[in-house]
Amino acid sequence: MTQPAFTLDPARLAAAVRRGERPALAQALNLLDDRRGDSRRQAAQFLKQLQAGETGAEGHLIGMTGPPGAGKSSLTAALIGVWRRRGLRVGVLAVDPSSPVSGGALLGDRLRMKTCADDDGVFIRSLACRGEFGGLSAEVWPMSLVMLAAFDVVMIETVGVGQREIDVSRLCDTTCFVAQPGSGDSIQFLKAGILEVPHVLVVNKEDMGAVARRTLSELGTALGRAHTDGDWEVPVLSASATAGTGIEALADTLAAHGKVIRDSKRLHERRRGYAAQWLLKRLQEEFGGHGITRLGGERAILEQLAGDKLSLFEQLEALRQRLLAEHQFPR
Amino acid sequence: MSQDTVKRERPWLMRTYSGHSSAKASNELYRMNLGKGQTGLSVAFDLPTQTGYDSDHPLARGEVGKVGVPIDHIGDMEALFDAIPLDQMNTSMTINATAPWLLALYVAVAERQGVDPSKLEGTTQNDVLKEYLSRGTYIFPPAPSVRLTTDLIAYTVEHIPKWNPTNICSYHLQEAGATPTQELAYALSSAIAILDAVRDSGQIPPERFAAVVGRISFFVNAGIRFVEETCKLRAFGALWDKLARERYGVDDEKQRRFRYGVQVNSLGLTESQPENNVQRIVLEMLAVTLSKNARARAIQLPAWNEALGLPRPWDQQWALRMQQVLALETDLLEYGDLFDGSPVIEAKVQELIAGAEAEMARVAEQGGMVQAIESGYVKRELVVSHTRRMRDIESGELKIVGVNCFRETAESPLTAGADAGIMKADVQAERDQIAALQAFRASRDRAAVADALAQLRAAAVGGANIMPPSIACARAGVTTGEWSEVLREVFGEYRAPTGIDIALAGQAGSAAMDAVRASVRRSGEELGRPLRLLIGKPGLDGHSNGAEQIAVKGRDAGFEIVYEGIRLTPSQIARAAQEEGVHLIGLSVLSGSHLELVEDIQAELAKIGAGDVPLIIGGIIPEDDARQLLARGVEAVFTPKDVDMNAIMTRLVNIIRRRNGLEELA
Numbered sequence: 001m002t003q004p005a006f007t008l009d010p011a012r013l014a015a016a017v018r019r020g021e022r023p024a025l026a027q028a029l030n031l032l033d034d035r036r037g038d039s040r041r042q043a044a045q046f047l048k049q050l051q052a053g054e055t056g057a058e059g060h061l062i063g064m065t066g067p068p069g070a071g072k073s074s075l076t077a078a079l080i081g082v083w084r085r086r087g088l089r090v091g092v093l094a095v096d097p098s099s100p101v102s103g104g105a106l107l108g109d110r111l112r113m114k115t116c117a118d119d120d121g122v123f124i125r126s127l128a129c130r131g132e133f134g135g136l137s138a139e140v141w142p143m144s145l146v147m148l149a150a151f152d153v154v155m156i157e158t159v160g161v162g163q164r165e166i167d168v169s170r171l172c173d174t175t176c177f178v179a180q181p182g183s184g185d186s187i188q189f190l191k192a193g194i195l196e197v198p199h200v201l202v203v204n205k206e207d208m209g210a211v212a213r214r215t216l217s218e219l220g221t222a223l224g225r226a227h228t229d230g231d232w233e234v235p236v237l238s239a240s241a242t243a244g245t246g247i248e249a250l251a252d253t254l255a256a257h258g259k260v261i262r263d264s265k266r267l268h269e270r271r272r273g274y275a276a277q278w279l280l281k282r283l284q285e286e287f288g289g290h291g292i293t294r295l296g297g298e299r300a301i302l303e304q305l306a307g308d309k310l311s312l313f314e315q316l317e318a319l320r321q322r323l324l325a326e327h328q329f330p331r
Numbered sequence: 332m333s334q335d336t337v338k339r340e341r342p343w344l345m346r347t348y349s350g351h352s353s354a355k356a357s358n359e360l361y362r363m364n365l366g367k368g369q370t371g372l373s374v375a376f377d378l379p380t381q382t383g384y385d386s387d388h389p390l391a392r393g394e395v396g397k398v399g400v401p402i403d404h405i406g407d408m409e410a411l412f413d414a415i416p417l418d419q420m421n422t423s424m425t426i427n428a429t430a431p432w433l434l435a436l437y438v439a440v441a442e443r444q445g446v447d448p449s450k451l452e453g454t455t456q457n458d459v460l461k462e463y464l465s466r467g468t469y470i471f472p473p474a475p476s477v478r479l480t481t482d483l484i485a486y487t488v489e490h491i492p493k494w495n496p497t498n499i500c501s502y503h504l505q506e507a508g509a510t511p512t513q514e515l516a517y518a519l520s521s522a523i524a525i526l527d528a529v530r531d532s533g534q535i536p537p538e539r540f541a542a543v544v545g546r547i548s549f550f551v552n553a554g555i556r557f558v559e560e561t562c563k564l565r566a567f568g569a570l571w572d573k574l575a576r577e578r579y580g581v582d583d584e585k586q587r588r589f590r591y592g593v594q595v596n597s598l599g600l601t602e603s604q605p606e607n608n609v610q611r612i613v614l615e616m617l618a619v620t621l622s623k624n625a626r627a628r629a630i631q632l633p634a635w636n637e638a639l640g641l642p643r644p645w646d647q648q649w650a651l652r653m654q655q656v657l658a659l660e661t662d663l664l665e666y667g668d669l670f671d672g673s674p675v676i677e678a679k680v681q682e683l684i685a686g687a688e689a690e691m692a693r694v695a696e697q698g699g700m701v702q703a704i705e706s707g708y709v710k711r712e713l714v715v716s717h718t719r720r721m722r723d724i725e726s727g728e729l730k731i732v733g734v735n736c737f738r739e740t741a742e743s744p745l746t747a748g749a750d751a752g753i754m755k756a757d758v759q760a761e762r763d764q765i766a767a768l769q770a771f772r773a774s775r776d777r778a779a780v781a782d783a784l785a786q787l788r789a790a791a792v793g794g795a796n797i798m799p800p801s802i803a804c805a806r807a808g809v810t811t812g813e814w815s816e817v818l819r820e821v822f823g824e825y826r827a828p829t830g831i832d833i834a835l836a837g838q839a840g841s842a843a844m845d846a847v848r849a850s851v852r853r854s855g856e857e858l859g860r861p862l863r864l865l866i867g868k869p870g871l872d873g874h875s876n877g878a879e880q881i882a883v884k885g886r887d888a889g890f891e892i893v894y895e896g897i898r899l900t901p902s903q904i905a906r907a908a909q910e911e912g913v914h915l916i917g918l919s920v921l922s923g924s925h926l927e928l929v930e931d932i933q934a935e936l937a938k939i940g941a942g943d944v945p946l947i948i949g950g951i952i953p954e955d956d957a958r959q960l961l962a963r964g965v966e967a968v969f970t971p972k973d974v975d976m977n978a979i980m981t982r983l984v985n986i987i988r989r990r991n992g993l994e995e996l997a
Contacts, residue, residue: 104890128861
């Protein structure tokens, strides 16, 4: 594919993304996925332009996670239906695992998220997590920025067991954990403390009856406490993507949490936080833990970032240059 | 011994699976075939009819009259059986999701012919469960599908007693890759799911239930390993007898008999040296006829050229004559069972029974066949089996003459003619059908149609048997699309698991595979991101083996694969390609509507600004059409003779490289 001319002009691409033009969205996502050096530099320029527009501030970034088979995609599909009826435009980033042997992946989530074919208000991009054992790859955050520039609600859906679920919560305004009825997994996570992360818990498949009700009560009694974020008591909901029940309430609850975050004026601070996490991840990917140490450790980097007036991408470039200049990392 | 001193068995029903273009053209074909000594009819419906769309629905474009006859309403059904008295005919209808509707039309036509519906004989396939695994003409989710199947069975047992209301199919399981053991296990597990549902529906009093069991028949496949296939059918009989006796308490031996019809294997028919298919078909026919105790009740044979395109009347006649020669010229029907008492046969039968019972137990543990389908278990098992088969063909371990060995051939006079040895579809048929349908709609009593549909909806919602209001709809002039739309609204639609999320060990030590992986990885690095391939099945065709195998192989090779299953619109495919940023789109079409679908997809891609994504296609595509597709910008056309999967993958990589300005790899 020869790249259309506007990709060469970051400002024009950013403007087209903000207008929600689908070819531009696709191009921007392809660009952010592209690991070639030239593309990386273009991507940084593009993101700088995109952030200069201050868009996305009103958008709601939601992480959806949970064990395989819990029905996350069906639930996402049902939520898309509700959001569309409410006039909201929706972007989805669906993260699937890839094969450690071949690097290949099956990106099958679209199947379960089937919505009206000709609806310009929905855009789904699948991502393979490409060897990032347990974690989300570094492309996810900048891609979510692109989506936020064009859509009212952006959902990052990921098979979450352990690290990946913590990762997604570090990227999103609101994290929703989908529990599978009858599986001990959810309770196990809870005991391990992992379930302190999500803001909303939902037991899917309430049409299964007693099994779902038992899981619901286990989660409810085991949790029922305020989120570490403050100002928010974690609700435990029941829904069925198949039967279409409890979806409106789930959408309401997600929106309510989004409002709490916005009203508390912490949104900007939180999103700076995602950005810093992304920067660390990029450095980690390129230079390993050793590189982070050489820069004085995570905490020092984050402190330095907070006091810096440079854009994030310029900061990243500056830190990279510092490390490269030390000749410790011949490229 | 002269023939008149020996008591010969009556031959099986001889049919040809056929239907095309229009009801009128198909009626002419049927009457011609009956004139040639065919003793029953086997109706092939087109895909819009099978999936519940009228001929003028957007999804029907290019599909009308292609793989069978279009039936939009009672007028079409009447034309289909014009001058064929239904009380003297035994008609098999390959129809599943819309089976209650097509049977309702058949009943209504019988009434118009002055035939008492209770005298009708024939079969509705009416096995939706296997449609979720193979073939893909399901519409509704499993629960309402089982309910419709149940309604049809309960209705015919009481009102059309000689009808075979369901033909549980192992045929399509084999096409989807099933081993003989899996065929036995999944077909019988399906039969259990259906019989349990009929029993639990309370529509049949317990004392009449043996009659229901007695009406269940099967539709079986016979592959080229004809000794094993013979044993499979003997195992089927033994297992069914046991099931009927032990699970359903059927005392009458006749009601426990394993009754089956057969179409021999089309999957194994080859495009290369297609004349070899003649001996394949004959050998496969032996599998279902040699053993008297496991002999088919009805046989239909494919034509030798099915892998090339649509068979002509002469090709179908040749298939019928094979049956006639075996039944009438040979002495086969003069003897009792040839295999009773053979320890070799008996050992193989017992091995198959043991394997099947073990797999049936695994399905039962999961809650039964419906649950095992919904969870994706059965489909995954089939995809694994089929993938193994493809690997064995590719490696040469499984020999297919003319395909992976002995490929040198003289030019065949059979395909040298101007028609290249196949029938050309009538391109005018779709337009004519749509015009006739629209005229029919305009001529109806609208109030009667609305009233009949309201009663249908009430039954669907309320749980009353669906057949009586469906027959009323047929009489009132309701169309196939209208009948289905009401049920779609009540029951919803469904997407079945694709089964491609299997974890197969990579092909260890395969240098060819390593080379492919290396070129996929290298190309991904050169292009900055991993190669992405969208596999799309546009149109109504549900034969997804090819798409699934390319998806599985592609992932093994290192592609990121986007596959969304069957029955996608051109717009869905184009949008998915754009949203997912794929490097290449691969389409799979087996229904013959490739020209129209490719045209539509190219138009959609251009419309949304994604016209630069290259396109390839695989399917049963005649050479003339392949040339046209290439001329229209399709990068490559793959047909059943392309069995070297590594070579296919290398071509895909090179298409992507060329399009992105990189040099091709060897």
